[in-house]
Amino acid sequence: MSKLQIICDKNKKSNNIRNLLEKKIKSNHFKRENLIIVIGGDGFMLQTLKKNKDSKKNFYGINSGNYGFLMNKFSSKNIIKNLYRSNVVSISPLEMIVKNKSNQIKKSIAINEVSVLRQSRQAASLSIKQGTRTIIKKLVSDGVLVSTPAGSTAYNLSVHGPILSLHSNKLSISPISAFRPRRWKGKIVNDKLKIIIKNLNPVKRPISAVADNLEVRNAKSIIVKTNNKIKFNLLYDKNRSLQKKIKIEQLRKETN
Numbered sequence: 001m002s003k004l005q006i007i008c009d010k011n012k013k014s015n016n017i018r019n020l021l022e023k024k025i026k027s028n029h030f031k032r033e034n035l036i037i038v039i040g041g042d043g044f045m046l047q048t049l050k051k052n053k054d055s056k057k058n059f060y061g062i063n064s065g066n067y068g069f070l071m072n073k074f075s076s077k078n079i080i081k082n083l084y085r086s087n088v089v090s091i092s093p094l095e096m097i098v099k100n101k102s103n104q105i106k107k108s109i110a111i112n113e114v115s116v117l118r119q120s121r122q123a124a125s126l127s128i129k130q131g132t133r134t135i136i137k138k139l140v141s142d143g144v145l146v147s148t149p150a151g152s153t154a155y156n157l158s159v160h161g162p163i164l165s166l167h168s169n170k171l172s173i174s175p176i177s178a179f180r181p182r183r184w185k186g187k188i189v190n191d192k193l194k195i196i197i198k199n200l201n202p203v204k205r206p207i208s209a210v211a212d213n214l215e216v217r218n219a220k221s222i223i224v225k226t227n228n229k230i231k232f233n234l235l236y237d238k239n240r241s242l243q244k245k246i247k248i249e250q251l252r253k254e255t256n
Contacts, residue, residue, distance in 0.1 A: 003033070004025070004030075004031065004032055004033075005035070005037070005057075006022070006036075006037045006039065007036060007037070007038050007039070008039040008040065009039060009040030009041070009044045009064060009065075011040075011064065013064040014039045014040055014064040017039050017062055017064055018039055020076050021037070021039070021062070021074075024076070024079055024080055025080070030080050030083065032083065034057045034058060035057065035058050035083075035235075036048070036052065036058070036059050036060070037060050037061075037062065037083075038059055038060070038061045038062070038071075039061075039062045039064055040061075040062075040063075040064055040065060040071075041064065041065020041066060041067075041071070042067065042068060042069055042070045042071065042154075044065070045061045045070045045071060046070070046212050047213070049111055050109060050111075050212075053093075053109065053230055053232070058233045058234075058235050059232065059234050059235065060072065060083060060086060060234075061234070061235075062074045070150075072086075072235075072236060072237050073240070082237045082238075083235075085237070085238045086235035086236060086237055086238070087236055087238060087241060088233050088234070089166065089233070089234050089235075089236060089241060089242045089243070090231045090232065090233050090234075091148070091150050091166075091231070091232050091234065091242075092148075092226055092227055093109040093111045093148070093226075093227055093230055093232070094110040094111075094113070094114055094148060094171075094211070094224055094226060094227065095107065095108075095109055095110075095224070095226070095227040096108050096109070096110055096114045096209060096216075096222060096223070096224055097222070097223040097224075098209045098219045098221070098222050099219070099220050099221045099222075100218045100220060101206075101218040101219075102218075103220075106216045108212075108214045108216075109211060109212075109227060109230065110148075110151075110211035110212045111148065111151065111212060111232065112147065112150065112154045112155065112156075112212055113145050113146060113147040113148065113151045113154065114145070114146045114209065114210065114211050114222070114224045115143060115144075115145050115155060115176075115209070115210045116144050116145075116197055116207055116208075116209050116210075116219070116222055117142065117143040117207060118141075118143055118206075118207055119207050119217060119218070120205070120206055122204060122206075123140050123141060123142060123205065124139075124140070124142065124143050124144075124199070124205055124207045125138060125199070125200040125201045125205050126138070126140075126141070126143075126144060126197055126198065126199060126200060126207070127139070127198045127200055128144065128173065128195065128197050128198075129195070129196045129198075130189050130190075130194070130195050130196070131193040131194065135173065135187055136181075136184065138200060139178065139180070139181075139184065140178075140179045140180040141175045141176055141178040141180075142176040142177040143207065144174065144175050144197065145159060145172070145173070145174045145176065146171055146172070146173055146195055146224045147164070147172040148171065148226075149164035149165060149166045149167075149168055149170065149246070150166065150242065152164040152172055152246070153245070153246060156172055156174055157249065159174050159175070159176050159177075160174070161174030162186075162188060163246060163249055164246075165243070166242060166243045166246055167243075169190065169191050169192075170188050170189065170191060171188070171190075171191045171195070171224075171226070172186065173186050173187045173188075173189060173195065174186040191226045192226075193225075194223050194224065195223070195224040196221065196222070197209075197221065197222040197224070198220070198222075199219060199221065202218070202219075202220050206218050207219050
């Protein structure tokens with residue numbers, strides 16, 4: 001069995017938390033197998049999960065960034081107790097398969113969302129299918145997002161997409177600044193079938209496809225599907241679960 005690991009972002013606040021944490025772990029003789037403690041923000045957690053996607057380990061995030069939706073709040077007093085009592089949430093990422101204008105195939109995973117974005121001043125012109133069913137024949141917009149439940153409170157919420165329950169087995173497809181049809185609000189779909197997004201005019205209206213933070217430019221077609229073979233086990237403090245955070249955001253949206 002592998003020992004506890006601490007992975008820390010490179011900034012002063014993260015290093016200070018790491019120093020305090022190491023002292024607490026040592027003085028309390030804390031041991032937990034197959035645990036990775038990640039100190040940083042949401043972006044750093046996403047990077048770390050991707051790098052360790054085959055590790056089968058548990059990830060406990062400590063926030064040293066801004067919002068830290070995927071992270072836990074650091075408490076010097078209660079950190080060891082929180083680590084012992086933390087609850088696990090398993091999530092699967094999206095897999096993005098992109099064919100570019102040179103017919104090269106590029107793959108990546110996305111924990112929050114896959115975003116398809118216009119690459120020039122020209123709006124994107126897209127068709128979207130799920131399996132054999134057409135969702136929209138022609139969407140003229142700045143782009144479109146396919147979001148997981150875990151990512152539905154991130155970029156998806158900023159473009160007025162719906163917040164999804166963590167165990168809903170759904171994905172959100174949300175337009176970004178839709179021009180035609182102007183009133184199309186997107187769609188919530190089952191996560192079992194693959195979503196196919198095609199660029200209807202790749203020469204005049206180039207697009208890029210982004211999986212969390214990895215970009216593929218000049219995309220002709222993008223396939224997005226849930227990869228259930230990968231499971232990320234995230235640990236959360238008692239009473240601060242990911243599901244509870246999602247519900248808080250849902251209530252906040254409804255009362256705004």
